[in-house]
Structure formats: C-alpha cells, structure tokens
Amino acid sequence: MSYESDDDDKPLVFRRNARPDTVKPSPQPSSKPSNEDVDSEDDKPLSCKISNVSKGDTNHAKIEPPGTNVSPLLKPLAKDEEEDSDDEKPLSLKYMSKSKVGSSNNHKPHQNGSASNNHNQVKNIGLNKRPPDEERSASVKKPKLSDSVTPVNHKPVALKAETKSDDDHDDDDVPISQRIKKQTASGSNNPSPSVKQKAVVKKSSSSLNQTNKKSKKMMKQKQKESKYSKPSRMPPGSGEGQKWTSLVHSGVIFPPEYKPHGVKMLYNGKPVDLTPEQEEVATMFAVMLDTDYMGKTQFKENFWGDWQKILGKNHTIKNLDKCDFKPIYEWHQAEKEKKKLMTTEEKKAIKEEKMKIEEKYMWAIVDGVKEKVGNFRVEPPGLFRGRGEHPKMGKLKKRIRPSDITINIGKDAPIPECPIPGESWKEIRHDNTVTWLAYWIDPINSKEFKYVFLAASSALKGQSDKEKYEKARKLKGYIEGIRKAYTKDFGSTDVTKKQVAVATYLIDKLALRAGNEKDDDEADTVGCCTLKVENVEPVPPNTLKFDFLGKDSIRYQNDVNVELPVFKAIQQFRTGKAGNDNLFDKLDTSKLNAHLKELMPGLTAKVFRTYNASITLDDMLARETKGGDVAQNLAVYQVANKEVAIICNHQRTVSKSHDAQMTRLNEKIDELKGVIKELENDLTRAKKGKPPTQSSDGKPKKNLNPEALQKKINQANEKIAKMERDKESKEDLKTVALGTSKINYLDPRITVAWCKRHEVPIEKLFNKSLLAKFAWSMDVDPSFRF
DNA sequence: AGATCTACTTAGAAGTCGCGAT
DNA sequence: ATCGCGACTTCTAAGTAGATCT
Numbered sequence A: 001m002s003y004e005s006d007d008d009d010k011p012l013v014f015r016r017n018a019r020p021d022t023v024k025p026s027p028q029p030s031s032k033p034s035n036e037d038v039d040s041e042d043d044k045p046l047s048c049k050i051s052n053v054s055k056g057d058t059n060h061a062k063i064e065p066p067g068t069n070v071s072p073l074l075k076p077l078a079k080d081e082e083e084d085s086d087d088e089k090p091l092s093l094k095y096m097s098k099s100k101v102g103s104s105n106n107h108k109p110h111q112n113g114s115a116s117n118n119h120n121q122v123k124n125i126g127l128n129k130r131p132p133d134e135e136r137s138a139s140v141k142k143p144k145l146s147d148s149v150t151p152v153n154h155k156p157v158a159l160k161a162e163t164k165s166d167d168d169h170d171d172d173d174v175p176i177s178q179r180i181k182k183q184t185a186s187g188s189n190n191p192s193p194s195v196k197q198k199a200v201v202k203k204s205s206s207s208l209n210q211t212n213k214k215s216k217k218m219m220k221q222k223q224k225e226s227k228y229s230k231p232s233r234m235p236p237g238s239g240e241g242q243k244w245t246s247l248v249h250s251g252v253i254f255p256p257e258y259k260p261h262g263v264k265m266l267y268n269g270k271p272v273d274l275t276p277e278q279e280e281v282a283t284m285f286a287v288m289l290d291t292d293y294m295g296k297t298q299f300k301e302n303f304w305g306d307w308q309k310i311l312g313k314n315h316t317i318k319n320l321d322k323c324d325f326k327p328i329y330e331w332h333q334a335e336k337e338k339k340k341l342m343t344t345e346e347k348k349a350i351k352e353e354k355m356k357i358e359e360k361y362m363w364a365i366v367d368g369v370k371e372k373v374g375n376f377r378v379e380p381p382g383l384f385r386g387r388g389e390h391p392k393m394g395k396l397k398k399r400i401r402p403s404d405i406t407i408n409i410g411k412d413a414p415i416p417e418c419p420i421p422g423e424s425w426k427e428i429r430h431d432n433t434v435t436w437l438a439y440w441i442d443p444i445n446s447k448e449f450k451y452v453f454l455a456a457s458s459a460l461k462g463q464s465d466k467e468k469y470e471k472a473r474k475l476k477g478y479i480e481g482i483r484k485a486y487t488k489d490f491g492s493t494d495v496t497k498k499q500v501a502v503a504t505y506l507i508d509k510l511a512l513r514a515g516n517e518k519d520d521d522e523a524d525t526v527g528c529c530t531l532k533v534e535n536v537e538p539v540p541p542n543t544l545k546f547d548f549l550g551k552d553s554i555r556y557q558n559d560v561n562v563e564l565p566v567f568k569a570i571q572q573f574r575t576g577k578a579g580n581d582n583l584f585d586k587l588d589t590s591k592l593n594a595h596l597k598e599l600m601p602g603l604t605a606k607v608f609r610t611y612n613a614s615i616t617l618d619d620m621l622a623r624e625t626k627g628g629d630v631a632q633n634l635a636v637y638q639v640a641n642k643e644v645a646i647i648c649n650h651q652r653t654v655s656k657s658h659d660a661q662m663t664r665l666n667e668k669i670d671e672l673k674g675v676i677k678e679l680e681n682d683l684t685r686a687k688k689g690k691p692p693t694q695s696s697d698g699k700p701k702k703n704l705n706p707e708a709l710q711k712k713i714n715q716a717n718e719k720i721a722k723m724e725r726d727k728e729s730k731e732d733l734k735t736v737a738l739g740t741s742k743i744n745y746l747d748p749r750i751t752v753a754w755c756k757r758h759e760v761p762i763e764k765l766f767n768k769s770l771l772a773k774f775a776w777s778m779d780v781d782p783s784f785r786f
Numbered sequence B: 001a002g003a004t005c006t007a008c009t010t011a012g013a014a015g016t017c018g019c020g021a022t
Numbered sequence C: 001a002t003c004g005c006g007a008c009t010t011c012t013a014a015g016t017a018g019a020t021c022t
Helices: A046-054 A176-182 A212-226 A276-286 A297-311 A326-341 A344-362 A459-489 A495-510 A564-574 A589-599 A605-624 A630-647 A658-687 A706-733 A739-744 A748-758 A768-773
Strands: A247-249 A363-366 A369-372 A406-408 A427-429 A438-441 A449-452 A536-539 A543-549 A555-561
Touching: A276 A297, A276 A326, A344 A363, A369 A459, A459 A495, A459 A589, A459 A605, A459 A768, A495 A555, A495 A564, A495 A589, A495 A605, A536 A564, A543 A564, A589 A605, A605 A630, A605 A748, A630 A706, A630 A739, A630 A748, A658 A706, A739 A768
Parallel strands: A406 A427
Antiparallel strands: A247 A363, A363 A369, A406 A438, A438 A449, A536 A543, A543 A555
8 A cells, every 4th residue: 555646756765874973983884774664654653654665665755645644633632632631630530549648747848759659658738739731831931030139148057857857768759640739739828838847948929029021021921822721720829930839959069179199190201290280180181091082183172272271381291292191091090990899888888978978969849849859969070071073072171169059949948058168159049930959150161051950750840741742742633734734835935934844844754853053162063954955965856865963963864755846945945055055044943933833832843853753652552562472562662662763863872892792692693503403413313212422522411302302402492583683683773772762752651551551561661760750651541642 | 133041851971780691 | 709781870961942132
C-alpha cells in the first residue's frame, strides 16, 4: 500500500547516513543501514517514514494528506479532550493510591526527591488542588512581583535542623502526586506550615508590588490567554506568575579553597617556582593533558592568554611550548590512584563526612514541601570546556565567591548563612515569580547566568514537565491543519510566508531545532532558522542533503526526499547567495514562533520535537507490541526508543573500548563454536557407544549420555544466539544515545500506561531518577494514549 | 524591529558505582 | 579478589523562548 499516486517521488533516500561525526574526536564510519522495514504510509509519524526510507521503499515525504490520519483526536481539541489527562478527575481518584489523608504529623515538611513510595507518608491536610496546568506557568510571562532586594547586610539565620528534621530519611518520599495535590490552589491559606521550621513559612504577599506598567501588560496578556485557557481556578490572592508562596533553603556550597601541592613543572627543562595562584591554573591545564583539547590551538592560546595574566609580565615562563606540565600531571594521576586504592570503609567515611556537610544544602522547602535542590554546588574554577570549535575553550573559569551570588528566597525565610566566614552574598531577592534559588554571572560569558534550581523530582519541575507534554498532545489536534496550511504556503508568492512554510515543514518532518541567532563568541552551530546555504544541498530531482553542526556541535547528516515544491523553494532561497549566507533570510525564531502561535496557542518550534518523539513512541509501541514476554516487550520498547533517538539526532561518542569489546565478543563466539563442534563429535560417538575424544588440554572428559550432550549443545547454541544479538544491538546503538529522549521528549505516561497494559514492571524502563522525575505520571490510566 | 536580558529546558561527557565474569 | 563493563549520577554547556529595552 502506501501512498497516493504520482511518482514524482523516487525512493526516498532518507538515510541518516553518517550518524556520528561530531566535530569532536569521534571519527566515525558513516552510513549505517538503518533499521527495520515498515511499510510506508504517508500519514505515519515521522519515525516510520524514516525507517521506511532507509530501506529505499517507495515513499513520499508528503505532508499529511488531510483526513488520512485515523487518529480520533485529529481535530482541534475539544475541551474535554484537552483536559482528559486527569485534571478533571476528582482528586481522590487521581492520586489515590499514593496519598494518605489526614495524619498525625503534618507539621513536617514533606520531603521530595525520592522515587520510592513510602507508606509512612504524611499527607498535608490541605486538600487544595494545584492549579490547573495552563494557569500556572504556561505561556504568559508574568510581571515581576517582588524583586524586593534586601541589602546584604543581615545577620544570617541558619536554616538548620529544620531541613534535616529528625527523620528526614524516612519521610524522603512523598510521591509527587501528593505534593502536587497539596500545592495550594486556594492559595491563601497555605495548608502546610512546616511547624518545625524556626522561621515560620508563611505565604508571601504575592502580587503586592506590581508596578502599574506591569499590571497593564499583564491584563493584556490575560485577555489574550483567556481565549484558550481554562477558567482560572486561581484564588484571588495568588498572582499570575507566582511559582511559590514560601521558599526556604540554605543557599549554595562552595568548592574548597585551593591547596597547593608544590609539585614543580618544568620550563625549558628546569623546575619553576609558582605562586599558589599560578600553580592552581597550571594544574588545571596539567590535568587536561590527556584530553583532546591539547590538540586544539584555540584551547592553548586561550589558556596561555589567561595564565600569562596571572604569571605577570616578567615571569620566567614566556612560552607555553617550553612548558612541561608532566610532573603535575603525574602527581595528579598518582592522587587519583591513591584514591582508588583506599579501602571501601575509608571511602565510605569520606563520603559520609561530605554528606554531613552537604545535607542541609540538598533540600529546599517549597510551600511546606521538602524538595531536592538540583545543583547546590557552585561550579569550581577550571578551564572552560566548550564543545566543538568554541572560541572560548581553554579560558580560565574563575572561582566564584559568595559576593558573586544572588540568593532568591521567601520573604519570611531565614537568609542562608554564607558558608565562607567573613564574606557575604551579593544580593538577596524575594521573587516568587521565578523558580531559581540562586544565580551568579557566568564567568566565561558575562551576558549569561548560572542558576541553581530545584531537582527534576520536585513538584515545580514535574508540573512544568507535564504542561510541556500536554501542550504537545494539544498539537496533535492541530497538526493536520498546520500541515495543510504550510503545504499550501509552499507555493506562496510572499517569500517570507514561503520561508515560514518551508521552515515549519523541516521542523515538523525532521525534528530540527528552531535555531536561534548566535554570537561570534560561541561555537558556530545552526538550527532550522539559521541554516546556511551550504548546509542544505538540493540534488535533483527532489533530494535535500543536510549536513550541519547542531546543538553541542553534533553533526546532523541526512538525505531526504521532499515534495517538489519544498525542493524548488530551497533552490530558490539559495539562488544568488554565498555558501555561508542564511538560507532563510527573511526568518528568525521569533518570527517563526509568532507565526506558530497563530496556528495554536502556545505553539513554538520545540513543541514539534516533543510531539513527534512522543507520538512516535506511542505509535510504535501500539503497533509493535505483540504480547510476548517481558523481555520481548522490552525489546520492542528499545526499538521504539531508538527510533526516537535517531529522529532527534541524539548521539553519543563511541566508547574507546568499543572495538576491543566487539573483538572479544567475536572471539568468545568462535570459542563457543569450537566447543560445539567438539560436543557434536562426542555426541556422534556417544550414540555409537564410543567414549568422547580427548579434550585438547588432555584432561579426561566425562562420559556423558547423548541426551546430556545434546542439551549442552543446545545451551551453547542459545548462548551464541544471545551473543550475536548483543553484538548486533551493541553495534547498532554505539552512536545512539537513548537516554536523552527518555528524559526530555517521551511523555512518561505513554511508557507507564504501556507497562500497565503489558505487565512490564516500570522499573525495567525507568531508573530511580526517572521514577522520581516522573512521579506525576505514575497513576495514569492504562488506556492512556498520547 | 532588533538587541539584550532573563529564565528555563535540553544535551553529551565525565565520573562513580555496583555487579557478573573470571 | 579483581577486572571490565554498563548503568546511573553529576556536571555544566548549549540550546529555546518570552520579556523588556532601545
């Protein structure tokens, strides 16, 4: 079957030929034949197309012909569908198994951040429901509510025992569902005061300090939004962009001060004295001696530039080439070795010591719920490790001090004690419209910030994750119309319109990223809107050869047959331009996104990636699951996961030992084959009543009966078969990173529901971290489809 | 209308852990 | 007991995108 009609399309040469090839040292053989056959249909999700094509099936990279897609949800979402997720269920049903109502000790903050279901859980009294998805974060950017800056002069109040209340190891696990539920929607009476805290957590005066200007703006946005958002269930008291009501945490922890080792490097073959500061930077370089950065001139130049500043004008060291960092490198290796050789107990003790110090920084209390903090450790100084050909690689990333750090915390919360005596924070804010706990200016690029956020397991993150997937699901209801619309615009005489149409097509079909503009002081990578003429080569009659460096300087290479109008359009956009001119000269991401928003509220380019990834998984699982055993089902899942990873171009560098590992596998297989031969020989003899032959090493063999021998042979054969499978999948996945899509693109509810339907334990697919991150999805109905 | 600022998600690599094979 | 490997965790770079400024 397949497609409609005309043969303007040839076999779609849609191969991801050389997957790997980053600019990095991951030289790759290219061209891997990609996967399985799937018969072609035009309205299949992307994934299927890709696989089709790889085999050279006839196919048409056509845009969804209207009406061919069978999905019942292919229409602008009806209200009920939009909300079907589970927001409309009575609360009691939604999270039932997890929350316990009423309890003795609701004065304790709930603790979050662990995957396990703890049955000792306390349920906060408040039956408040978290406000519905869209209202909470969604599209509207809110006015700053507070921003009230507290001058740094304050007596620090230590947040001590409160975070680590007596038993925080066992209340570690409030399921997120419970937390979410608790997140007050009827906000004003914060139901979960953590009484144990010294600084009582109160609701903060949310929207008090808006400026007039800001409120006006807000109104405007509200109007716009109201077209599509659910009626607000927000209580009057809570502000639009409010992310939390109370926030308590302990700030951040700093890396230890530099301890000079005194190992002397050589200059011109002679040892040189360095001050601790100079030595510190030299050591940063020395420990990178065995990385690929050493082969990069840019890296060394940048390092030298920054180090020279620290060495000073008249220093003996005048030329990096005459420096020998080996002694320091070797010292460092020895230190590592020492560490490795420590006994388990020693290691354990050290770890525990560290834990003890860090414990209080690990947690924040958000609206009375104890949540894990994601990155409470300030980044240590080092040399900047930019990816690809980053112009700033090798530059010194200076040490961050408390005076660089801005803390965001609840108005009523104690201000975290500065962990370095005698120093103090740069600034304290009380901004409840943002989720960050602290930030500092990126020392490499002063235009950028480094933030401290809550961990992925937090309710705040979980909520926005869920919103992301709900938005992607909403796209399902619009996609048909959108495809129709851009297909129509391929022929537009308005060049801008035409470019928007083609760009949208690429984003939809190839899951390209939006492609924001980049500065000159960043690696030269592109996304859809920033594609250069030289990145897309049209090969008649209708093939486009893509080759560019995308995010993280990962190479994207793909040959794809497209509809003729797209092909022609690309040719047109290229004419009269140089190779490094922009392909889409009338376009940037904000124009593109502005256009997308007209098609669907809240729609942006990145939603297509989420949508295509999730719909592909859902579709493939549905089609390929054949009701086998758990192992077979897991294999099905992995194939689907891999498909998604390929669509999204999630790559990893081939491990250094990959080849060696393959060789070893082959050797083992050969060895087994030899064993089988011998066994077969013995079997023949045994059948004739003869004793087995001498084994090669001369040891006597047991005289086995034919049945036993046959059994051994079968076992060995099975083992070989398994090893062959392992080999294949290993080779197959050597450059494919499965994790990224699981973490960021695949709606966990698809996985959870599928597991429920096919009796696959969810733990086989989600590790502890993922279970914690996706706690919000665990109670999904088994019939859930994306 | 573009530039800049801000906040947040997405990404691969490096580091660590733990388990099975030897 | 040791090794080797994959799984998982940590780290931080590099994206997207909305808001605000000029």
